Amino acid sequence: MNETGPTPGTPETKNPAAPQGASAAKIYSVVLGVGVICSLLIVTTYEVTRPIIKANKLAMRQRAILDVIPGAVTSRSYQYDEADAQFQLATPDAEESELIFAGYDEEDHLVGIAIEANAMGYQDTIRLLYGYSPEKQAIVGMSVLESRETPGLGDRIETDPNFRANFEALDVSVAPSGNELAHPIEFVKEGEKNEPWQIDGITGATISSKATAEMLRTSTTEKIPMVKAKADDFRSVASTDQRTIPESEIVPGAGSVPKPELVPDTKGKE
Amino acid sequence: MAVGLEQEAIEDTNDFLDGVLKRNPVFVQVLGMCPVLAVTNTGINALAMGLATAFVLLMSNIVVSLIRKIVPAQVRIVTFILVIATFVTIVDYLIQAISLDLHRALGAFISLIVVNCLILGRAESFASKHGVVRSIKDGLGMGIGFLIGLLCLGMVREVTGNGTLFGVNLFGESFQPWTVMMLPPGGFFTLAAWLLFFNWISKRRADKALQQEVAK
Numbered sequence: 001m002n003e004t005g006p007t008p009g010t011p012e013t014k015n016p017a018a019p020q021g022a023s024a025a026k027i028y029s030v031v032l033g034v035g036v037i038c039s040l041l042i043v044t045t046y047e048v049t050r051p052i053i054k055a056n057k058l059a060m061r062q063r064a065i066l067d068v069i070p071g072a073v074t075s076r077s078y079q080y081d082e083a084d085a086q087f088q089l090a091t092p093d094a095e096e097s098e099l100i101f102a103g104y105d106e107e108d109h110l111v112g113i114a115i116e117a118n119a120m121g122y123q124d125t126i127r128l129l130y131g132y133s134p135e136k137q138a139i140v141g142m143s144v145l146e147s148r149e150t151p152g153l154g155d156r157i158e159t160d161p162n163f164r165a166n167f168e169a170l171d172v173s174v175a176p177s178g179n180e181l182a183h184p185i186e187f188v189k190e191g192e193k194n195e196p197w198q199i200d201g202i203t204g205a206t207i208s209s210k211a212t213a214e215m216l217r218t219s220t221t222e223k224i225p226m227v228k229a230k231a232d233d234f235r236s237v238a239s240t241d242q243r244t245i246p247e248s249e250i251v252p253g254a255g256s257v258p259k260p261e262l263v264p265d266t267k268g269k270e
Numbered sequence: 271m272a273v274g275l276e277q278e279a280i281e282d283t284n285d286f287l288d289g290v291l292k293r294n295p296v297f298v299q300v301l302g303m304c305p306v307l308a309v310t311n312t313g314i315n316a317l318a319m320g321l322a323t324a325f326v327l328l329m330s331n332i333v334v335s336l337i338r339k340i341v342p343a344q345v346r347i348v349t350f351i352l353v354i355a356t357f358v359t360i361v362d363y364l365i366q367a368i369s370l371d372l373h374r375a376l377g378a379f380i381s382l383i384v385v386n387c388l389i390l391g392r393a394e395s396f397a398s399k400h401g402v403v404r405s406i407k408d409g410l411g412m413g414i415g416f417l418i419g420l421l422c423l424g425m426v427r428e429v430t431g432n433g434t435l436f437g438v439n440l441f442g443e444s445f446q447p448w449t450v451m452m453l454p455p456g457g458f459f460t461l462a463a464w465l466l467f468f469n470w471i472s473k474r475r476a477d478k479a480l481q482q483e484v485a486k
Binding site: 022026027030031034035038041042045046049052053056057060146148150153 | 337340341342343344345348349352353355356359360363364366367369370371374377449453
């Protein structure tokens with residue numbers, strides 16, 4: 001190539017500017033120097049973007065929480081305290097996966113509880129959030145937080161209206177003994193659902209829809225009896241600062257509440 | 271003969287247009303096929319991936335060109351990879367800050383920009399031998415060329431595979447999407463069709479030039 005650029009040297013030389021026999025000291029110092037500058041750049045970007053990314057993640061989770069609890073306009077994060085055997089408001093440094101979110105309507109009445117579940121799907125782990133209504137004893141909503149399922153096939157667990165209809169009122173009532181579900185969630189083939197605790201699969205996305213049903217079954221079997229038994233833990237804060245007369249029963253889910261705007265997670269204010 | 275004509279033309283045009291048209295990384299050089307096939311299932315994914323790659327390409331070209339005189343030849347690849355990886359990490363954070371949904375859709379392929387042979391190829395074969403201004407032109411040209419390539423695939427695959435373009439529904443409810451176009455085989459089919467198209471155009475152009483020469 002006949003270059004007229006600022007590069008000195010003959011066109012035949014492969015790398016004219018850099019001496020071939022550079023000393024070890026020079027090699028070390030150049031690589032180290034470039035490495036240090038690069039790390040500084042990365043750290044700076046990380047520090048600048050971290051609050052934005054964190055806010056994005058919170059907003060996304062908030063959207064999902066209010067999405068899976070119809071009628072909720074605000075939410076609080078709770079975590080289970082082993083020592084006291086009750087749910088308490090989560091501390092800011094709590095493990096993300098151990099959090100349970102309680103959703104409240106405008107009058108700060110508990111309308112539902114959002115719980116995270118995850119399991120292996122077809123491609124990678126599927127993480128989802130489901131809403132539980134203690135009053136209806138049913139799952140009332142489901143939202144996929146993270147999935148890499150095949151576009152057009154497995155990702156129908158997020159888009160297929162028939163599949164999503166499974167989670168409008170999926171029965172998870174607790175057995176009289178109080179520590180297990182009366183009917184654990186079952187997975188059936190598409191169109192064969194005839195009990196309220198069964199999940200209709202998706203033809204063409206059997207693995208993804210089955211994984212969704214399985215993780216819900218595992219998670220609900222483990223958590224719902226406890227959440228139901230301790231449902232008052234989620235109301236206690238509301239009753240102290242909002243209500244003067246404690247009510248023994250929550251107001252039935254305000255079904256027609258318009259879709260709420262993003263409400264900052266109260267956890268962030270504390 | 272046609273090849274000889276084309277090479278002559280390359281040296282005449284400037285660095286920017288070279289990357290966009292004559293030496294388009296996707297359709298002419300067929301470089302960086304991994305993201306081309308993997309994340310072009312929708313127009314928006316293709317756009318984001320193309321912009322991310324173009325940004326990394328441009329920035330690494332600038333930096334490599336700036337440091338080309340102080341980097342010893344023995345460690346140049348290591349240094350170039352270090353520079354490229356830095357910008358890829360920065361892009362990864364930026365995309366997370368812009369939209370988590372987008373970051374989810376692109377998945378692992380953002381990190382894999384590091385091993386996109388197009389970027390290291392330009393750093394080694396162009397930026398390490400030319401000044402900053404020409405390297406910027408080259409980075410911009412190649413980056414936009416790559417973006418165009420991705421968009422060509424992504425738009426076709428989204429329209430046929432999902433009936434939408436950039437998320438806007440085009441055909442209404444009655445459209446039965448060709449699911450295969452969203453899947454990896456659809457990527458290969460679309461790429462093959464585009465390569466066929468571009469090769470046909472360049473062959474036709476070469477034939478015409480040859481005919482004119484003969485007529486003279």
